Amino acid sequence: MxxxxxxxxxxxxxxxxxxxxxxxxxxxxxxxxxxxxxxxxxxxxxxxxxxxxxxxxxxxxxxxxxxxxxxxxxxxxxxxxxxxxxxxxxxxxxxxxxxxxxxxxxxxxxxxxxxxxxxxxxxxxxxxxxxxxxxxxxxxxxxxxxxxxxxxxxxxxxxxxxxxxxxxxxxxSTHKTMDNLVVIPDLQQPFWPIIQYLHVHYTSRLSRESLADHFGVSAPYISRIFKHYTGQSFLTYLHQLRIESAVNLLLSTNMPIVDISAETGFDSVRTFLRVFHNTKGLTPKAYRKMHERQIQQ
Structure with missing residues (x-):
């Protein structure tokens, strides 16, 4: 299961x-x-x-x-x-x-x-x-x-x-570096090293191809394991990580939306606005204002 x-x-x-x-x-x-x-x-x-x-x-x-x-x-x-x-x-x-x-x-x-x-x-x-x-x-x-x-x-x-x-x-930091945590996936546990790497580096420039190259597997293989383990595509999962990070910055800082877009790994503000609205049903600006009103009530 x-x-x-x-x-x-x-x-x-x-x-x-x-x-x-x-x-x-x-x-x-x-x-x-x-x-x-x-x-x-x-x-x-x-x-x-x-x-x-x-x-x-x-x-x-x-x-x-x-x-x-x-x-x-x-x-x-x-x-x-x-x-x-x-x-x-x-x-x-x-x-x-x-x-x-x-x-x-x-x-x-x-x-x-x-x-x-x-x-x-x-x-x-x-x-x-x-x-x-x-x-x-x-x-x-x-x-x-x-x-x-x-x-x-x-x-x-x-x-x-x-x-x-x-x-x-x-x-x-006195321990030996844990290179064994980032390994080429095997059939017994193909997902965890890849998902861990993504959760650490999701703000960097990442693609299905770059992730596949890092782990020495094919891009279609990346697609298959993400669909199998998360029920989502690689890109959908990556966008989810970035949007949740953006929500944190929207609610706890005064950072401009354009800076939040860059901070969370999006290549363009336009893409960030589109993905945020599709995920949360609101623009980042409206989402921030809604939560400000809730705090004040």
């Missing part, structure tokens, strides 16, 4: 008002499983209780206290808790752009884009390291959920999140 990853809209958890920090943190309990899914925002989590198995872009690893996971937008993932276990974890979701406030951040932020390709999507920490991360996540939760925000709330959240992410980046 073909299983199509579910797109989950997590914007209801984030404050997407202009000028507000698009950030969410909570403590999640997983007693059975989460469905195979993806979403528009970065997810950064840290397990504090229980055990299970997490799959990220088709690669599985064990979850237990002290394991942190990092997923870029539209990385496909699911969790299965072990029998009789409840996986309890801190879960952060945020817009990647909130980290890019300074050119001095470019070196380590660039490494985050390589999570899942050059570096692992998870890291397991020692007891001492875990205690430090647990305290940082707790501070993030307290700061984010104060009934009355204190001065400098956004700066404090960015500072704490940066601290936790730097600990994670330093841990995974």
């Amino acid at each position: 073909t299983i199509i990853p579910e797109h989950i809209d997590v914007t209801i958890n984030l404050d997407t008002q202009k000028g507000s920090l698009p950030f969410y943190i909570g403590v999640h309990d997983i007693t059975d499983q989460t469905p195979l899914h993806h979403h528009d925002f970065v997810e950064f989590s840290f397990v504090i209780e229980g055990s299970g198995i997490e799959s990220i872009n088709g690669k599985k690893h064990t979850l237990r206290p002290g394991v942190a996971s990092f997923l870029l937008p539209h990385h496909i993932h699911e969790i299965h808790s072990h029998t009789g276990q409840t996986v309890r974890k801190y879960c952060c979701m945020f817009d990647f752009h909130m980290l890019l406030g300074s050119s001095y951040d470019s070196d380590w932020c660039a490494l985050l884009y390589e999570i899942g390709t050059q570096f692992p999507s998870y890291a397991e920490f020692t007891a001492a390291e875990s205690q430090g991360l647990k305290e940082t996540f707790h501070k993030l939760l307290v700061e984010s959920t104060r009934p009355v925000p204190l001065p400098g709330r956004s700066g404090m959240i960015r500072s704490l999140l940066t601290e936790a992410l730097l600990v994670f980046v330093r841990a995974v």
Whole structure:
């Protein structure tokens, strides 16, 4: 049976008002499983209780206290808790752009884009390291959920999140590069390396032919596996990734529509406007205004 990853809209958890920090943190309990899914925002989590198995872009690893996971937008993932276990974890979701406030951040932020390709999507920490991360996540939760925000709330959240992410980046970047994640697909698992590559590089210039050339297969082969695994054509799937990213930028930034078009990988504004309207039923401008009215109500 073909299983199509579910797109989950997590914007209801984030404050997407202009000028507000698009950030969410909570403590999640997983007693059975989460469905195979993806979403528009970065997810950064840290397990504090229980055990299970997490799959990220088709690669599985064990979850237990002290394991942190990092997923870029539209990385496909699911969790299965072990029998009789409840996986309890801190879960952060945020817009990647909130980290890019300074050119001095470019070196380590660039490494985050390589999570899942050059570096692992998870890291397991020692007891001492875990205690430090647990305290940082707790501070993030307290700061984010104060009934009355204190001065400098956004700066404090960015500072704490940066601290936790730097600990994670330093841990995974010491691992050997994970070239085995991008491999020529075989008959047993032809889809995951290709879909993972697309979810990382969807803002770049991509075509069915360039993707086929990268993986050493034929363009018709790319068409067949996308239709089989997603029920969509390659181009439809690519457009979906780009439009969901554009929605994020429309709701959480003041970026001009022409810049959003370029930022999300479209070759022309005309194509972006046509695809956006076909997907959402509104122009980008109307979509942004509609959500501004909903926030104000």
